Amino acid sequence: MAQTMDEFTIGALSENTGVKIETIRYYEKSGIMPNPPRSAGGFRMYREEHLNRLRFIRRCRQLGFSMAEIEGLLGLVDDHGYTCSEVRSLTMEHADMVKQKIKDLKRLEKTLRSIASQCTGKEVPDCPIIDALQDPNDRLALQS
Amino acid sequence: MAQTMDEFTIGALSENTGVKIETIRYYEKSGIMPNPPRSAGGFRMYREEHLNRLRFIRRCRQLGFSMAEIEGLLGLVDDHGYTCSEVRSLTMEHADMVKQKIKDLKRLEKTLRSIASQCTGKEVPDCPIIDALQDPNDRLALQS
DNA sequence: GCTTGACTCTGTAGTCACTACAGCCTTTAT
DNA sequence: ATAAAGGCTGTAGTGACTACAGAGTCAAGC
Numbered sequence: 601m602a603q604t605m606d607e608f609t610i611g612a613l614s615e616n617t618g619v620k621i622e623t624i625r626y627y628e629k630s631g632i633m634p635n636p637p638r639s640a641g642g643f644r645m646y647r648e649e650h651l652n653r654l655r656f657i658r659r660c661r662q663l664g665f666s667m668a669e670i671e672g673l674l675g676l677v678d679d680h681g682y683t684c685s686e687v688r689s690l691t692m693e694h695a696d697m698v699k700q701k702i703k704d705l706k707r708l709e710k711t712l713r714s715i716a717s718q719c720t721g722k723e724v725p726d727c728p729i730i731d732a733l734q735d736p737n738d739r740l741a742l743q744s
Numbered sequence: 745m746a747q748t749m750d751e752f753t754i755g756a757l758s759e760n761t762g763v764k765i766e767t768i769r770y771y772e773k774s775g776i777m778p779n780p781p782r783s784a785g786g787f788r789m790y791r792e793e794h795l796n797r798l799r800f801i802r803r804c805r806q807l808g809f810s811m812a813e814i815e816g817l818l819g820l821v822d823d824h825g826y827t828c829s830e831v832r833s834l835t836m837e838h839a840d841m842v843k844q845k846i847k848d849l850k851r852l853e854k855t856l857r858s859i860a861s862q863c864t865g866k867e868v869p870d871c872p873i874i875d876a877l878q879d880p881n882d883r884l885a886l887q888s
Numbered sequence: 889g890c891t892t893g894a895c896t897c898t899g900t901a902g903t904c905a906c907t908a909c910a911g912c913c914t915t916t917a918t
Numbered sequence: 919a920t921a922a923a924g925g926c927t928g929t930a931g932t933g934a935c936t937a938c939a940g941a942g943t944c945a946a947g948c
Contacts, residue, residue, distance in 0.1 A: 643926080698849055
């Protein structure tokens with residue numbers, strides 16, 4: 601494979617970013633990675649710009665942005681030029697969503713530990729968890 | 745629809761549990777809800793036992809159990825009889841997973857706020873978030 | 889008894905963000 | 919010249935639903 605200084609195949613791109621080959625092709629198909637030029641034989645040939653873009657995408661995913669949100673961010677960069685404040689507000693919005701999710705999960709953990717603590721731990725087929733889960737009243741409704 | 749005291753259609757079951765009709769049918773197809781008896785015309789006719797089971801499933805889902813985990817819990821109840829300690833250990837295991845997820849999300853939120861705080865907020869196309877996200881070095885790697 | 893309208897039926901396809909595979913082709917090294 | 923490694927397309931599967939389309943069923947009012 602003709603790997604010059606500045607052109608490389610999908611495998612190298614994958615290695616350098618930690619994003620699987622199939623996932624890169626999936627990103628291309630769904631439009632957030634561009635169609636790269638091809639070699640004579642049809643291999644995708646990438647350059648540094650692709651590397652940066654894919655790193656950007658990977659980090660956004662690690663940060664929990666959905667692909668639609670990433671498209672939004674990339675749209676700012678690609679099309680109209682962007683302003684720092686636009687990007688910041690998207691990021692803060694996302695941080696708020698994460699905060700809410702943490703809150704929900706904390707409530708959830710509390711509920712789980714609380715019902716588990718009601719267990720006798722005995723080897724008998726009689727468990728407050730099972731009972732509570734089948735209860736018509738919402739005894740287990742997630743409490744704050 | 746012949747709604748006697750103790751038999752009701754899928755619509756009523758849905759109303760009483762807050763689980764959508766399509767979802768109930770999906771649960772049936774995937775085996776965690778039983779095939780209910782049918783009316784002469786083919787309508788599913790449910791009884792209180794179904795109501796309890798569906799409530800159980802719904803709460804487990806709200807508590808973040810996967811369908812496979814719920815199958816495990818229901819298996820304990822359905823088949824072999826279960827012991828309180830079995831159920832408790834499944835629940836605690838799940839609580840630990842939730843705890844880990846909270847930890848991850850906290851790290852995530854911290855990172856998001858930290859990169860947003862580097863923003864000037866100016867109306868200029870020059871943003872540390874975008875820069876950082878395209879950075880070859882892992883400046884944004886999720887820090888603890 | 890008939891019509892109306894609300895309800896239910898099955899089956900298929902779409903969602904999100906990938907992942908896995910089959911069967912073939914290209915590139916590079918020996 | 920050939921073998922090994924890597925790449926290609928296209929399709930299907932994951933989990934937990936959701937959204938139809940087109941047909942059939944039920945209860946109530948007239």
